Amino acid sequence: MPADPTFFDFSALSREPDVDDDALLAYDATDELLLSTAAETLGSLGPGELVVIGDRHGALTLGAALGHGATGIRVHQDPLLGELALARNAERLGGARAYTNLPIGPELLAGARLVLVQLPRGLDALDEISAAIARWAAPDVVVLAGGRLKHMALAMNEVLRRSFGEVSAGLAVRKSRVLTASAPLTAREPGPLRFPLWGTDPDLPFALAAYGATFGGPTLDHGTRLMLRALGESARGRQARNIVDLGCGNGTIAVSLALSHPEASVHATDQSAAAVRAARETALAAGVEDRVSVHRADAADGVPAEWADLIALNPPFHTGATVHAGVAHRLIRAAAPALAPGGELWVVFNTHLGYRPLIERVIGPTRQVARDRTFTVVVATKRGARA
CATH class of the missing domain: 3.40.50.150 (Vaccinia Virus protein VP39)
Structure with missing residues (x-):
């Protein structure tokens, strides 16, 4: 042309x-x-x-x-x-x-x-x-x-x-x-690189990395904090051996689950290049890079069918600068084929968004495990029996 x-x-x-x-x-x-x-x-x-x-x-x-x-x-x-x-x-x-x-x-x-x-x-x-x-x-x-x-x-x-x-x-x-x-200004004297940024949180035994476009920066967001506490109290969740962090961001959930599940393999995915780089830095600094594989992928692409015992998801509620529930819906649907029968999908979301009916329809029986003034954490069990 x-x-x-x-x-x-x-x-x-x-x-x-x-x-x-x-x-x-x-x-x-x-x-x-x-x-x-x-x-x-x-x-x-x-x-x-x-x-x-x-x-x-x-x-x-x-x-x-x-x-x-x-x-x-x-x-x-x-x-x-x-x-x-x-x-x-x-x-x-x-x-x-x-x-x-x-x-x-x-x-x-x-x-x-x-x-x-x-x-x-x-x-x-x-x-x-x-x-x-x-x-x-x-x-x-x-x-x-x-x-x-x-x-x-x-x-x-x-x-x-x-x-x-x-x-x-x-x-x-x-x-x-x-x-x-x-x-x-830096054409002649560039100085040190300013990224990644690093942050700490009293609820985490490791530091968080973030590049510029990493959503949430080097911090532990409130929804993730609520989910991690609920996961820590779940006996069934502690039995998981194949774990997926879907939309991993700075790697908080992936690294936390790798530390609390020392025998598990963790597959972390995000479509953001900055998030993938940050999650890899976070895993490396925490000493779990050998068990946390981080991939830039569209949703659960690259996760074998019915591989995961546990999938954790803290979905974004925007596409670009526009608030839109379609991103979360897409991720919830993508989790279904990657989850083993009897496996669990853990999702945290702003309560007013009301994702629970979709989760129950796509995955299976769903129960609330935590809630505060802003966020709700639910866990859904995929229909079918474990092998």
Whole structure:
């Protein structure tokens, strides 16, 4: 398909295999604003000089490739479902050879002159991204970071100023805005890496690691704390030998269960690249890396059928910046084939979300084992007899 610098059909993009809903689109006004802001610069870039970070489903990458002729685009997407959606869209629309997915690091950023960023939800994620760009990109790199006004804060400018000498904000257009950063401060003296972050908690005998996009950072969230206490009181749960931590985040549950089940194998999965890196660091620091395998995966992909005696799940209640129960529903359904007959699915959730009927329908008989003012913990036993 020839490049057309004035047009890209965003409506042709799909979210698949990410959570789909009539209210959720594969692009937004920020994607369009970023590409229009970058249009003049995109035309002057050589192969490999454009990097895209945070592209949700391919709008920025394919818009730059098919609408502006960019080639050799290097892309980092923290969520695996974003990568898969970009790949499917690229295959359909003809941009599969225009880009390469890479982790945050020098391979992603070396020689980059323009970086397009969909602003992340958290300031730590933005801090890690901006520090990495300043450390490894070309000295004349320009960063265009865009977001929806309702999700932006003045603190984002200050985070960018930790790594760049010049930061400015553009005008709001259709409830989106682009921040521009240049003159990297660490181009000559990069200093120590700021990530991973580490945290401790009095209820845990190990430290927690987190990279910028790791949900919840290096902390023990309240729902997980409630679930761990309930698991510790469960005699049946202590008998588990094959354990899955579904959506492992910083590795709190996976490592806790590895320590309390010294004979067990723990399989931890998360679609977030930052979460997988953090969980591996947490397991290594706790000395259980030989029994905790951490994988970047879509839900329970990679877990053998009916392998798990116990699956623990603290599901997110958002997709991107949008609150949506579809993510949790997807994970609950994915747990069913991985769970052995008679095995247990433990789920903690905000009580008002009311996941219990779905859990009972998909897994089996369900009982409440803990509850406080905010969270409920239930355990469901998969229908069928243990072998």
